[in-house]
Amino acid sequence: MSFRRLLGSLARSLACLTLLLSLAAARAEQALGSFEAVRTSVPPQLDGRLDDEVWAAAPAYTRFVQTFPQEGAEPTERTEVRVVYDDQTLYVGIINFDSQPELVNRQLGRRGQPPESDIVTVSIDSTHDRRTAYSFSVNAGGTLRDTLYFDDNKSSNDWDAIWDGRAAQRPDGWSVELAIPLRLLRFPSAPIQDWGFAVRREIARRSEVIDSTLIPRNANAFVSRFGNLTGMRGLEPHMDVELTPYVASRASRRPLSSDPFLPRPRLWEPSADVGLDVKLSLTSQLVLNATVNPDFGQVEADELILNLSTFEAFFPEKRPFFTQGMDIFQPAGSDVSDSSQMLFYSRRIGLDTPILAATKLTGALSRNVQIGLLDAVVMGASAPSRSGEDSEQPDSRYQFHPTRPLHFAPNSTLPQEPGVPQNFFMAISRATLVPGATVGLSVGAATPLGHRCGTVLPEDPGLRDECLVAGGNAAALDWNLRTQDGNWVFVGQLAGSQIVGGPEAGQLRRDGTLLRPGDTGLGTYMTAGLLGGDPFRFSVGYEYASPRLELNATGFQTTQNQQSAKATVEFVRPSGWGPLHTFSTSLNAYRDWTTDSRSLHINDQLLLLSEATLPGFHVAGFKIGAKFNRQDIREIPLTGIPIERPDYQYLTAWGETNRNLPLSLRLDAYVNRLVAPAPTLSKRGQGAALSTIWRPMPNLETQFIADLYGVLEGPRWIKSLPDGRHLLGEQDPIVLSLTLRQLLVLSPRLTLQLYAQLFTATNRFGPFYEATSGSSARVRLAELVPTDPGFDPSYHEAALNMNMVLRWEYSPGATLFLVYSRAQQELPPEEGSAELSQLLLPSRLFSGAATDTMFIKWSHAWGL
Template structure:
């Protein structure tokens, strides 16, 4: 019934949308000409066929003066043959010496003169490939999905070149038709536009008027037509790889024994493949993938009761995954598929995904991944087993047995299936199912009662099923919209029961439900607004294969915004936003979990520098997650903050930005008020187009309300306020020899300490009576809870694309942590990296070779 209601609502919305004003790009038709002879992609346009191609020069400004004539002339030509689409853009410039030709690694977001091509070959007005080349010849690509969401994760193998010419520069593209999905037709008509950035003027031009004020991109594109007798190509791509790695690591797992060290060599063989099953359906897969070239996650200090969300960086899980993203984009409140659940603890044996269009207007996606691997729980570290082993659970990996993980590798199968159906020209409805299935037997109550380090592997599994219906309904111009999701979950496998942070008991087979909705005016000049509501039952658990920050919560919110993205008076852009919300539990107690508001405003100055300010507060409520998974509500501490944000124009040789924030934690019973703050500053220097240095510093001081220390029994809890300081220094260095040969270095030094005390006792009862700060009673206790952490991560990557799509990586990584503080000694209250050089270190050198073959 729910799905039927959703489809009916979508059809009604589509009828309303079809009556809306037609987007300005819909009436533009540009024609491509068939190439007469071969085309060499070199940025020179010296073939005769380019001289005969139709020329379009009717570009308009997209920013900063939307709809106005551009400051420089731009010429567009489009050719095609049976294998490629060729695009040439001649960018005239009255001051060619000022053209920004900054260099960077492929897919880097360079602030430079550049040209972007947007292609919607299925003509569904929702999805568009983006191909970019800058004046230095650096390529990047990405994908628009859901009409307005953009992802840089999509990658394809295509060619481009940039070349100088008198009074400007030329961008030349060759995009293989095998890379694109398009239907069979006598004459192809695709969504299409081309954008040009003139960096020194912060000017953006486009072939169609597609202003920043709209809440749509793909549905506002113009059209490319005239391509006759093109046949969709069932391409096959194979990318085998060979990786050799050696790791130097401490022999003992005890951090107090950093020496001696062992050298563990290993080798991996793997394969990535892509196969076009039909003109609109592609199968992509990987066997024994290796992601050694991927940068490590940023080190952070998370002392909250909530899991941190980290972005996906692994190529297989970033490419072509836009269909699996939740409504509203990544990081939504209830995400059914979070790919980082796969393969971070247990190696991936193999994975495959099927994506494409089954009938016009209906997209499908199917992903399946199997994780498994060898491990040893009982290891003799005094006499390590140096025998080289080959294991059936990881047959394409060879390495010494002493390097096997000691934590159990839980075999799991992950499945995600999604379908999206287009409604009208700008809306869609869909649904998703995910399954995280343990490939183990059941866990008995007796096994679950053992200590975790003794439990059999089947008790360590965290499986679950989830399903959702979602919708994204918009007027045709994208200004008004209604989007959201309704979802449900079921617990599978693992221990018979476990307790969540808020005291909810989750048993095998338990189900939960939830959802979220947003409705309002999301586009247009001037005032915008939206209403939102998030709901999750106590037993909604999407985290087996998705990401859900919390459950047992009902959280309505309101946003009021004033947006002038095309400028206001002397300002190049201006925005003001007010947001307010509250939340309470859904377990029948309706415990207020707190209310909040914030107001922020920012402006882009005539110099294209940005300044902004934000104020806000968290008021009232109770924390039901803090006290040892009992669900006893502990009073929240009220706070207010002020932040200042500055970002300078990136077009300068040296640029900087960041924010400074100060907040006030108010009186919390016996705990006095306190000031805290954050400083995040970065600076980037480009002394040469091929060199870039970026330094970032982050300082944080947080004064926590009384935190849980120990459960004393009889509903009594030991609590203590906590003061933490942390610092992160990050250095990034880049040297670009050529756009296809780059050297990058990344280093992060992270330090933090925490100081507890004094100590208090809070008392509740069997009815889980709330604990007020004013009721806390001081107690005497020796402080053994302070901590001091220091860590260093270093990553150096040499990347050489020695032929189109084929790469050679040489990667060096270093990870080190401080030597442990001696028993009985109080950790230092300092951000200095004391003890780091004496601590345990891991060094790894990886050489990875891959070869691209396509037909």
């Protein structure tokens, strides 16, 4: 063979090898989830059918992989995804082939809350920071949902965006088209865009989850595992303005008197409000939201609970202005840490006084720096004072009040005493130093803009202190360090607080700590460990709150003067273990003690928890635990005197049927026991909660929850007696809560929802004890002295909360709400009646005070 022929043969071989390698690389790239978008000059008609010519010009992505139940396996059904775009919108078309199209679950639901059903989700990491993503879902019935992911694998379904999607049936399955406005997505200014991109399909009847790129179930990551979306060129960020005015009117009928024993007569009070929401895209990555006189009358009422602890109850945020774009305000590591040291808790804003205006700036200054700013002003108009006979009559006059200029109502609707105007401010910035390492700095302030006593403070120091309201400042440095696979984690926060204003003499905390203006506190929490992978994981955590740490002015903090250490060891099989689809078990150990100079031991706890997904995709689990070596410095208020608490043991078990069934059930049951020395009582308790979800037809869903439980604890403080004595009493509280949620979906954009909760509780006291203690001596249970207080503090209470909401989104961004609500309180039992100590079910509920409200609200978004 000649040298020339040899060179030609080698050249041909190299060309073939290069072609094969190129094909292999292209195939591997697609296997990793690489999508190609195609520009179009004619947008597709949004009907869910994918029969427009533009879809034929776009390449189809088909290389999906099963994530659950058989990780890495071929999907049981084929899926095709195509992506096209223009200067304004990204369009995604998905064909979901199904060999049994008659079995596709097309259950309908309320927007943002699709039920268990066949569903597809498109997730976009438009900044490609591998931490944040916008997800858009459409189920087979056409119900939409949007979700915001942050910190890689944390998510919030409260994010609400204006976009559109349609689903359509096919003889070989179903299909969906999504139209996602580019103004919703933050992306850098660049000639060629490179975004993270993922598509997930869920097949309900098989509980099957398939993804465009494999996201291992044992990985502590989500967004960072996305594939790529390429091919988008010439996209120019532009300023976008969205104005959403609203008009709302309500008519309420409430008791004229605030005395619960005088539920009648009742007074009709009409009112009206106007307001405005503004959304301004300053850049493609920075969004300004503002609201003036917001009204949240369509929001579901908080759950009624009986809180017998010495800690504040936490309630989730439901108001749209605060739920949207709030991911950056979440505490660092909230997915791996159970700390309650939150620098920002939006429920503080507008809790007692209406919001006059608020503004929020969120987004990214650059690819690696995110910011969030929020400022809100609350103002409290009060009813003008009246004298003589007029003071006893409802004030039906309409007057203009500068502190509530957009609210129109008679003076009788205003409180007799004004709320204290305050300004709430929160700012946070987080920077990604290297992939997997972020650092954040937060500052918050709650600043009183007045006091409780008119325009002039009294000269008497005691009276002046009653007028002053304390605010607070807070700051925190947080960090979130993770390996590239997300498995090894070290997260935490270092926070400080300062009391601003308030009574000059100071205020006592529940544990006896005195807080004066200017006092500062320190807190921290941190968690580190192997939190991904299998089969073994472990973590350790520590939390510290100094006695004067006070974050509640702007945030949420259950307690202070406490430090806690925690260690966890887990055995997990997220991808299956024998016949089980998933399995996990963990052993947790806790120790708590005070941070003051006493370093008092507060609590030890051991907890074993296990859960498994059974064949048939049913779930079962249990936890068993014990608390011992306990004492409480908050039980006897304002003293800090530690009181011994009995050892506590408990067992909880639960089981849940496959949620994709037309009728699914969940049962939670527990038994517990107190072990206490004489003369106090050892006790046993039990309780159960049954939850049912029934979907008899695609447009109807009924949820019912019945919860019956008691609360076991040792003797509780009733009141302090002279000479350092304290009256304590055993309690036997029993709570019954019945909750109904009824959903009727007339169309994917027209829904009727009913919510009702009947809550009743009884708490019987006795026997009673006296405790004698100095200012710091420990109260021991064995040293309590039985006594007769001469009165019975037992009580019975019942309430009914109900609301019915008709929601019609007649076009994207345009919504009409019709709401009826009722808040019913029990007529208090007569002192000494059997209802105080024996009856659980209410007998005088509908004889008590009730407030009925009819509410209508219209809002419409306009883009400029």
